[in-house]
Amino acid sequence: DIQMTQSPSSLSASVGDRVTITCRASQGISRWLAWYQQKPEKAPKSLIYAASSLQSGVPSRFSGSGSGTDFTLTISSLQPEDFATYYCQQYDSYPLTFGPGTKVDIK
C-alpha cells in the first residue's frame, strides 16, 4: 500500500498569508494526486486533481505542484473561508489512500 504523509499537521495563519502544505507518497505516484478541503461538519470538496489542475470553480489562489513522491498545495493569499482541513489523496493504485490532513486555523 502507498502511505501518504502531510506536513505540518496543523498551522496557524492570518488572512492574507501565503500558506504551503506538503504531501509525500511512500512510492512514486506520477501526478496521480488530489487535494481536498473539508470544513467542520461538511463533506470534503475537491480542489485539485492531477497534482496541479484546478477543479472548476476553485479560486485561483489555490495551486498545486509536484510529481513522483513530493507534492505541495499553496494558498497564495489566505481568505477567511479557507480555514479548514486539507487532505491529499493518491489515486495511482488501489488501495486508494489519503494523507492524515492539515488543519489551517486562524492565528
Place this chain on the structure above:
Amino acid sequence: EVQLVQSGAEVRKPGESLKISCEGSGYSFRNYWIGWVRQMPGKGLEWMGIIYPGDSDTRYSPSFQGQVTISVDKSISSAYLQWSSLKASDTAMYYCARRHGDYGEFDFWGQGTLVTVSS
C-alpha cells in the same frame, strides 16, 4: 448538476445490520465509479472501497474487506454500503463520492451519513 444524495442518519445497537444508500443524479450513473469513505469522530478520511455500477466490479481496502459489503442498483442510480453485524467502532460519518473517469480523483461527494452504534 451532478448530485449524490445519501440516506439519513442511523442509530443501531451492536450486532444489528444496516444498509445505507447513495443516489446519483445529473450524470450517467452507470459510467462512473462510486467510492465510500469513512471518517471516524475527529479523525481523517479512510477509503473503504469502490464499485463500478456498469458491471458491479468492486474493490475493497484491505482494512475493510470482509467487514462491509458494497453494492449497487443501477436501475435506480443507487449505491449501497452495508454491515451484517455492527460494532461500536463502526460509529462514524460515511461519505460516498464519484470517481472522475476510470482513474481519477473523487470529484463529487455526498453529504454524508452519520452512523451511530451504541447499546
